Amino acid sequence: MASRKTAKKKAQAKKTPKKTARKKAPARASEAKAASLARDLKKRAEKMDGVTIDLICDTANDVHKDIRKRAKPDLAFPVRSLKNVSYSQRKGYFEIGRQKKVRTLTVNTVKSFAQTLRMMGLSKELVESNDFATKRDAYYQSKNWEEARFDEQTESDAVMDDIEALFSLRGLSREQLRFVPDEHGGAVAGQLVVLDPDRETGEVERIDCTRFGSGAYSIPSSVEQLSFETDARFILAIETGGIFQRLQSHKYWQTANCILVSMAGVPTRATRRFIRKLSDECRIPVYAFVDCDPYGISNIYRTLKVGSGNAAHLSQFFCVPQATYLGVTPQDIVDYQLPTHPLQDVDVKRAKDALKNDPFFKTHKPWQKAIEQMLKMGVRAEQQALAKWGLNYVIEEYLPRKLEQTRSFLP
Amino acid sequence: MASRKTAKKKAQAKKTPKKTARKKAPARASEAKAASLARDLKKRAEKMDGVTIDLICDTANDVHKDIRKRAKPDLAFPVRSLKNVSYSQRKGYFEIGRQKKVRTLTVNTVKSFAQTLRMMGLSKELVESNDFATKRDAYYQSKNWEEARFDEQTESDAVMDDIEALFSLRGLSREQLRFVPDEHGGAVAGQLVVLDPDRETGEVERIDCTRFGSGAYSIPSSVEQLSFETDARFILAIETGGIFQRLQSHKYWQTANCILVSMAGVPTRATRRFIRKLSDECRIPVYAFVDCDPYGISNIYRTLKVGSGNAAHLSQFFCVPQATYLGVTPQDIVDYQLPTHPLQDVDVKRAKDALKNDPFFKTHKPWQKAIEQMLKMGVRAEQQALAKWGLNYVIEEYLPRKLEQTRSFLP
Numbered sequence: 001m002a003s004r005k006t007a008k009k010k011a012q013a014k015k016t017p018k019k020t021a022r023k024k025a026p027a028r029a030s031e032a033k034a035a036s037l038a039r040d041l042k043k044r045a046e047k048m049d050g051v052t053i054d055l056i057c058d059t060a061n062d063v064h065k066d067i068r069k070r071a072k073p074d075l076a077f078p079v080r081s082l083k084n085v086s087y088s089q090r091k092g093y094f095e096i097g098r099q100k101k102v103r104t105l106t107v108n109t110v111k112s113f114a115q116t117l118r119m120m121g122l123s124k125e126l127v128e129s130n131d132f133a134t135k136r137d138a139y140y141q142s143k144n145w146e147e148a149r150f151d152e153q154t155e156s157d158a159v160m161d162d163i164e165a166l167f168s169l170r171g172l173s174r175e176q177l178r179f180v181p182d183e184h185g186g187a188v189a190g191q192l193v194v195l196d197p198d199r200e201t202g203e204v205e206r207i208d209c210t211r212f213g214s215g216a217y218s219i220p221s222s223v224e225q226l227s228f229e230t231d232a233r234f235i236l237a238i239e240t241g242g243i244f245q246r247l248q249s250h251k252y253w254q255t256a257n258c259i260l261v262s263m264a265g266v267p268t269r270a271t272r273r274f275i276r277k278l279s280d281e282c283r284i285p286v287y288a289f290v291d292c293d294p295y296g297i298s299n300i301y302r303t304l305k306v307g308s309g310n311a312a313h314l315s316q317f318f319c320v321p322q323a324t325y326l327g328v329t330p331q332d333i334v335d336y337q338l339p340t341h342p343l344q345d346v347d348v349k350r351a352k353d354a355l356k357n358d359p360f361f362k363t364h365k366p367w368q369k370a371i372e373q374m375l376k377m378g379v380r381a382e383q384q385a386l387a388k389w390g391l392n393y394v395i396e397e398y399l400p401r402k403l404e405q406t407r408s409f410l411p
Numbered sequence: 412m413a414s415r416k417t418a419k420k421k422a423q424a425k426k427t428p429k430k431t432a433r434k435k436a437p438a439r440a441s442e443a444k445a446a447s448l449a450r451d452l453k454k455r456a457e458k459m460d461g462v463t464i465d466l467i468c469d470t471a472n473d474v475h476k477d478i479r480k481r482a483k484p485d486l487a488f489p490v491r492s493l494k495n496v497s498y499s500q501r502k503g504y505f506e507i508g509r510q511k512k513v514r515t516l517t518v519n520t521v522k523s524f525a526q527t528l529r530m531m532g533l534s535k536e537l538v539e540s541n542d543f544a545t546k547r548d549a550y551y552q553s554k555n556w557e558e559a560r561f562d563e564q565t566e567s568d569a570v571m572d573d574i575e576a577l578f579s580l581r582g583l584s585r586e587q588l589r590f591v592p593d594e595h596g597g598a599v600a601g602q603l604v605v606l607d608p609d610r611e612t613g614e615v616e617r618i619d620c621t622r623f624g625s626g627a628y629s630i631p632s633s634v635e636q637l638s639f640e641t642d643a644r645f646i647l648a649i650e651t652g653g654i655f656q657r658l659q660s661h662k663y664w665q666t667a668n669c670i671l672v673s674m675a676g677v678p679t680r681a682t683r684r685f686i687r688k689l690s691d692e693c694r695i696p697v698y699a700f701v702d703c704d705p706y707g708i709s710n711i712y713r714t715l716k717v718g719s720g721n722a723a724h725l726s727q728f729f730c731v732p733q734a735t736y737l738g739v740t741p742q743d744i745v746d747y748q749l750p751t752h753p754l755q756d757v758d759v760k761r762a763k764d765a766l767k768n769d770p771f772f773k774t775h776k777p778w779q780k781a782i783e784q785m786l787k788m789g790v791r792a793e794q795q796a797l798a799k800w801g802l803n804y805v806i807e808e809y810l811p812r813k814l815e816q817t818r819s820f821l822p
Contacts, residue, residue: 241593246548
């Protein structure tokens with residue numbers, strides 16, 4: 001769907017907008033193209049929805065068959081825990097293992113069994129009515145399910161997580177089940193056109209992320225329906241709003257021909273999925289630019305790249321295995337003589353945990369060295385520490401120097 | 412600058428874009444208009460910058476004069492505390508009082524005195540180079556100030572807060588001093604065109620907030636340079652991302668002719684300033700739509716409307732005195748039979764505090780009644796609780812009914 005070539009043509013076309021805008025033929029051609037794009041996107045969405053509905057119906061039919069045979073129906077969910085997780089460098093993300101927990105319909109489980117089926121039913125309704133619900137919406141919806149209503153949101157969240165894990169085995173994400181996160185995504189600016197088909201008419205909105213002034217594009221809760229046009233060289237995933245605003249206001253994306261994404265700490269589901277989809281569909285590398293501390297490295301970067309332990313069933317959709325680590329590295333602290341803070345106990349604990357227990361860091365030697373270097377120096381540095389050398393040092397010196405050696409980025 | 416009439420004309424013009432786009436004359440006319448707008452905005456920005464530089468120079472000159480006279484120079488900052496705050500219903504926001512703390516240059520204060528002056532110097536440089544810095548940037552910049560460098564960011568933050576309070580007495584906000592917040596603003600969608608002049612060229616970007624598909628416009632850290640075109644009837648300031656996404660995806664802004672702003676909890680400085688500026692310049696009422704609990708009422712809504720106690724020097728720029736409270740009200744819990752949660756101890760404490768100590772709630776009888784009703788019922792309700800009656804009940808029933816009686820909104 002997304003194509004870097006089309007994007008390049010568009011970029012060339014953009015240079016002479018006034019001439020072409022007044023000619024009839026190109027206008028019609030571009031209308032025809034837009035209509036064809038809208039059709040393509042609609043077809044893709046309908047196909048995805050078809051798969052979702054089929055899977056829900058198959059699951060329900062199996063239960064129904066068992067009941068007709070007067071057998072006890074059951075549902076088998078993958079076990080969601082660190083112990084049921086594997087990491088292979090080839091796949092590039094934490095993967096959920098084969099352990100299952102089976103929920104059989106008995107007198108004791110009848111309520112949660114019914115709730116699980118009703119929750120799947122809600123998902124089916126949402127797909128059919130082309131709508132969506134947050135976890136909280138789903139909880140409140142259940143208040144009308146009489147005996148099957150949930151008393152606490154934690155209960156409905158757990159049922160939703162089980163359903164999500166179950167369907168993830170068949171390649172479906174929670175967003176495809178139309179359960180969307182409550183939190184918004186991050187902010188985006190740069191060389192990117194986002195194509196977003198209207199929920200009702202299917203008409204495609206073209207959102208040009210170079211045209212937000214000092215503001216930015218805010219990623220929606222669900223990004224499954226989006227596609228992209230870009231000829232950007234890379235995606236820069238940035239930890240802090242401060243650095244994002246600096247790069248955005250100085251149009252760094254123009255200088256470097258890139259796309260800026262503000263993660264604002266640990267990236268939300270929508271932000272991770274957005275980066276992953278964009279990187280996959282347009283084949284653009286992702287560089288992470290975060291604070292040099294155990295939190296930036298093992299929470300923000302590791303979660304972005306391979307996912308997190310207790311939600312490994314999400315990794316296939318949400319992690320960005322193609323991401324590499326631009327900085328700030330422990331070696332940068334030395335090379336750029338950055339102002340530092342001493343590592344706190346919690347930092348040291350987190351770093352040692354990563355070295356000892358985290359399958360990702362255990363697989364990658366360069367990371368072990370980097371973390372050991374940080375522990376030895378006993379300090380951490382924030383990305384904004386580069387401001388010591390001038391507010392725009394990050395734009396004029398640091399990033400250009402770093403980008404000359406992308407192959408030596410930490411994995 | 413912003414005009415609802417121009418906006419109406421634009422909206423009419425938009426209905427026939429293909430016809431006009433091919434005519435030369437209107438194209439030229441609109442180019443001329445854009446150029447004139449760019450000039451206006453530039454003039455306004457230069458004027459504001461001139462005032463800022465003058466005030467910084469005046470302050471520095473006073474110090475310089477004292478030194479030449481061999482007198483001890485001093486700087487007087489307003490005291491920033493709840494005890495130095497007043498609330499008048501007419502002005503509509505918490506106002507800082509007349510108490511001052513005087514910092515005289517002595518052997519003991521020489522470092523912080525020097526730091527204060529250097530920080531003002533940094534602000535002057537930022538205005539002159541048309542750049543900006545976050546609090547953290549400023550801290551790291553100081554690492555090159557030799558003996559005047561800050562050892563901890565808390566120190567530089569305190570100095571910046573003092574400078575901000577000092578200049579607020581002369582009508583200048585921290586953003587005008589070019590110190591911008593680290594956090595981003597909220598998300599915006601709806602009947603609004605944001606005009607944002609380019610930092611370097613002055614060319615004005617027109618950002619049409621109806622054209623973001625399921626995404627949204629992310630408010631920049633500083634909004635001083637923005638102006639607006641709109642004919643929206645009201646601004647709806649929404650607590651949760653979930654409700655914002657629902658209203659945005661269903662294009663509620665089109666049905667209701669309004670502007671949606673997602674606050675995502677207690678609104679950031681940039682979000683509050685954006686709402687205030689938009690409401691002031693375009694004379695549109697602001698309706699708050701938050702959870703019915705002491706946090707939603709006394710933290711989110713109260714902060715939005717009148718500011719907060721310990722940052723009263725900001726209120727004149729950041730609060731939105733024209734805001735009123737659409738819901739969810741304690742009476743809504745009864746009227747709409749909403750699912751509730753029991754009030755926790757912390758909720759009860761917060762509510763009682765508001766009644767006893769908060770000048771805002773003490774001024775407004777209807778609020779006292781509402782909070783007492785909530786305490787009596789002993790329950791709270793989330794805005795998403797409306798989903799009990801259907802996911803889109805909020806769009807189809809709740810909001811339309813409420814908007815028929817805007818005069819009875821809580822103050």
